[in-house]
Amino acid sequence: MNHGPFLFLGLFAAFAWSWFSLVLKPQKEIGSLEPDKNAVTGEVYPLNRAGAAQQGREIYRANGCAACHTQQVRARESGSDMDRGWGIRPTVSRDFLFDNPAMPGTFRIGPDLANVGDRQRDPKWHFSHLYNPRIKSPGSSMPPYPYLFEKHKTGVSPSPDAVETGTYGPGEGYEIVPSDAARALVDYMMSLRANSYIFEVPNPNPPTNAPAADTNAPAGGTNNTTAPATNAPTK
Amino acid sequence: MTSTATTAPVSPVHAPEVRSAAPSVAEVEASAALPLFLLLVSAVKWLFLGSFFGWLTFVKLHLPALLSGTPALTYGRTEPVMWICLLYGFCLQAGFGAAIWLTCRLSRSLLYNRSLVILSAVLWNIAVLAAVIAVLSGNSSGFPRLEFPGTIAPLFIASAVLIGISILQTLHNRVERALYVSSWFIFAAICWFPWILSTSSYFLLVNPLRGSVQPVLNLWYANNLTTLCIAPFALAVIFYFIPKLTERPLYSRSLAVLGFWGYVLLASWGGFDLSAGIPRWLVSVSAVMTIFLIVPGLAIGLNWRATFSGANPRKSVELGLIKFAAGAFILSILAGVLTALPAVRNFVAYTHLGYALAYLGTFGVGAAAFLGATHHILPRLLGEADWPSVRLSKWHYLGTTVGTALIVGGFAIAGLMQGTALADASVPFITSVKRTSPGVGIAILGFLFFSAGQVMLLLNISTLFWRCCASCCCGSGPVSRNSEVRR
Numbered sequence: 001m002n003h004g005p006f007l008f009l010g011l012f013a014a015f016a017w018s019w020f021s022l023v024l025k026p027q028k029e030i031g032s033l034e035p036d037k038n039a040v041t042g043e044v045y046p047l048n049r050a051g052a053a054q055q056g057r058e059i060y061r062a063n064g065c066a067a068c069h070t071q072q073v074r075a076r077e078s079g080s081d082m083d084r085g086w087g088i089r090p091t092v093s094r095d096f097l098f099d100n101p102a103m104p105g106t107f108r109i110g111p112d113l114a115n116v117g118d119r120q121r122d123p124k125w126h127f128s129h130l131y132n133p134r135i136k137s138p139g140s141s142m143p144p145y146p147y148l149f150e151k152h153k154t155g156v157s158p159s160p161d162a163v164e165t166g167t168y169g170p171g172e173g174y175e176i177v178p179s180d181a182a183r184a185l186v187d188y189m190m191s192l193r194a195n196s197y198i199f200e201v202p203n204p205n206p207p208t209n210a211p212a213a214d215t216n217a218p219a220g221g222t223n224n225t226t227a228p229a230t231n232a233p234t235k
Numbered sequence: 236m237t238s239t240a241t242t243a244p245v246s247p248v249h250a251p252e253v254r255s256a257a258p259s260v261a262e263v264e265a266s267a268a269l270p271l272f273l274l275l276v277s278a279v280k281w282l283f284l285g286s287f288f289g290w291l292t293f294v295k296l297h298l299p300a301l302l303s304g305t306p307a308l309t310y311g312r313t314e315p316v317m318w319i320c321l322l323y324g325f326c327l328q329a330g331f332g333a334a335i336w337l338t339c340r341l342s343r344s345l346l347y348n349r350s351l352v353i354l355s356a357v358l359w360n361i362a363v364l365a366a367v368i369a370v371l372s373g374n375s376s377g378f379p380r381l382e383f384p385g386t387i388a389p390l391f392i393a394s395a396v397l398i399g400i401s402i403l404q405t406l407h408n409r410v411e412r413a414l415y416v417s418s419w420f421i422f423a424a425i426c427w428f429p430w431i432l433s434t435s436s437y438f439l440l441v442n443p444l445r446g447s448v449q450p451v452l453n454l455w456y457a458n459n460l461t462t463l464c465i466a467p468f469a470l471a472v473i474f475y476f477i478p479k480l481t482e483r484p485l486y487s488r489s490l491a492v493l494g495f496w497g498y499v500l501l502a503s504w505g506g507f508d509l510s511a512g513i514p515r516w517l518v519s520v521s522a523v524m525t526i527f528l529i530v531p532g533l534a535i536g537l538n539w540r541a542t543f544s545g546a547n548p549r550k551s552v553e554l555g556l557i558k559f560a561a562g563a564f565i566l567s568i569l570a571g572v573l574t575a576l577p578a579v580r581n582f583v584a585y586t587h588l589g590y591a592l593a594y595l596g597t598f599g600v601g602a603a604a605f606l607g608a609t610h611h612i613l614p615r616l617l618g619e620a621d622w623p624s625v626r627l628s629k630w631h632y633l634g635t636t637v638g639t640a641l642i643v644g645g646f647a648i649a650g651l652m653q654g655t656a657l658a659d660a661s662v663p664f665i666t667s668v669k670r671t672s673p674g675v676g677i678a679i680l681g682f683l684f685f686s687a688g689q690v691m692l693l694l695n696i697s698t699l700f701w702r703c704c705a706s707c708c709c710g711s712g713p714v715s716r717n718s719e720v721r722r
Contacts, residue, residue, distance in 0.1 A: 001492055002413045004406065011426050011499065018503035022455050026514060031448040062373035064311020070585055072511035078581045083660035091511040099446035101377035104512045108585040111664045139665055141296050143310050144303045
């Protein structure tokens with residue numbers, strides 16, 4: 001331990017061991033994944049997000065939303081995520097395939113967003129919630145984002161895009177409308193739908209070939225197999 | 236187990252006889268004085284700024300609408316800025332400063348490439364400032380602990396490499412050929428940081444890997460940054476100052492060897508505690524390695540304990556801070572082992588307990604050790620026997636230790652309350668957030684204490700410099716002015 005070169009070689013070996021095992025091996029395993037094509041439905045998952053949703057991901061990144069929100073649903077044996085209705089299956093690496101940066105998050109000061117586009121399908125709800133979270137979620141500790149909205153004088157008739165502001169309104173004669181940044185962010189949130197069963201997490205109750213009318217039972221019981229391409233933004 | 240310390244080649248207490256040509260302690264310290272001022276004083280300023288941002292960030296959990304109209308000060312931007320200030324602005328910078336001083340002292344050698352170190356210190360601070368501005372203006376990379384844009388990473392790498400070269404040259408030209416334990420840890424940290432930052436910034440920021448593997452690389456970087464870049468600097472400081480301040484030789488060099496290699500081999504594997512979105516084998520292997528970390532943790536802890544045993548050292552602020560850092564390191568190893576167990580991990584995943592562990596490492600181990608070193612180094616470099624105000628020093632000690640205890644304890648309480656609520660799907664999510672309020676409140680109080688403590692230190696530093704300047708203007712040199720300085 002008194003010779004620098006010996007120390008250097010030992011440290012380099014320790015670093016190489018860590019790098020090959022924890023960086024290179026995972027890269028070999030999951031670094032070249034491709035979208036999965038469902039053999040039954042032909043559905044391809046994941047699709048790259050639409051342009052507006054990709055812009056919204058930049059707003060999500062710039063404002064550090066991942067500081068409070070995760071995008072990862074745990075399996076039932078690891079936590080209550082699925083019982084809370086945050087997803088129908090656990091999150092897997094393939095869910096982040098087209099994300100750059102991938103933002104799985106590490107804290108849950110807010111709820112998980114892996115499937116928020118499926119849980120809350122009304123964009124107007126999201127606009128109100130972003131303008132001031134307490135309009136829709138009383139007691140929420142999420143900060144308001146007024147800078148993502150514009151305050152306009154109300155014209156002859158209210159704008160169809162005017163945001164519902166509840167008791168947090170801008171005052172008589174004014175209305176709040178979402179900026180392009182807010183629209184992009186909501187497009188991104190609507191695109192968060194990791195709800196397709198794929199190779200790694202197959203459907204535990206696959207639909208049968210028999211017609212539903214003959215069996216008098218729900219086929220599959222979930223919305224995934226008939227869902228449209230999941231990352232398409234909902235306008 | 237027998238004590239081998241008396242035969243240890245180098246010890247802070249029993250320095251060997253050196254050649255007559257070797258520079259004196261005063262000459263050695265004078266050679267490193269300017270770079271050390273730059274690094275250590277800048278680091279303390281970043282620490283104050285980081286703890287202020289910490290206070291502001293967590294106050295927002297109680298008052299979400301506070302400053303909400305200012306995009307730069309929204310929660311999602313102040314939180315990463317806090318980490319940039321604390322990790323890059325303070326911990327790494329103070330770590331480099333402490334490493335330079337320790338290397339010069341242990342090597343009995345003048346600092347090599349002094350001007351390059353000064354340039355590096357300036358570059359480093361420009362890089363931290365640029366990173367803070369980038370994140371506040373919405374240009375965060377989105378990767379925790381690597382939040383700055385890819386264009387800033389080369390500045391950090393260049394500074395770290397230049398400082399590393401200077402430390403290695405100083406070490407290479409050492410008078411006493413044997414290396415003390417602190418030098419091993421410094422060697423590890425100065426090699427590890429450029430390695431992990433260059434590979435992570437290239438594959439995440441410059442030429443990103445596919446999204447599926449990005450979380451893995453990000454977790455690997457975040458864990459290595461704290462456990463194998465910042466913690467080794469802190470361990471080097473603790474291993475130096477425990478024998479130095481207790482005036483007893485290190486108990487066992489063999490135990491230190493076991494602790495060093497065990498820690499370096501195992502600590503790099505931790506941190507993969509997310510339960511979804513990364514390969515399951517990574518989570519399992521990481522947990523096993525973290526549990527094994529108790530072996531080097533115990534080797535290090537027992538060595539410190541045995542060195543302390545029977546000693547009756549003079550009470551001082553630096554001894555208090557070093558003891559606090561040593562205790563926090565052992566606690567962080569034990570907490571890591573506990574949270575690596577699957578049942579506990581699932582219970583506390585994504586809760587504020589993560590913050591408790593992060594602050595235990597950053598404030599408990601890093602800040603306490605580096606502040607202890609700063610407390611010892613700065614007055615001596617300016618030829619003073621002690622700080623201008625002993626009272627301010629004590630307040631600084633109290634602010635740092637009580638603040639850290641409140642922050643870690645508050646977040647631990649919040650995390651456990653949150654975990655209890657999250658585990659039960661029948662409890663609404665909003666309830667889990669509301670239950671964190673008391674714990675977060677305690678932590679906010681802790682940030683106030685901690686920030687106030689750093690203000691005391693900054694006031695003391697200002698007075699120290701003012702005295703030095705006044706003294707220099709009267710014609711006497713800074714190093715030889717006070718013959719009472721305890722080396």
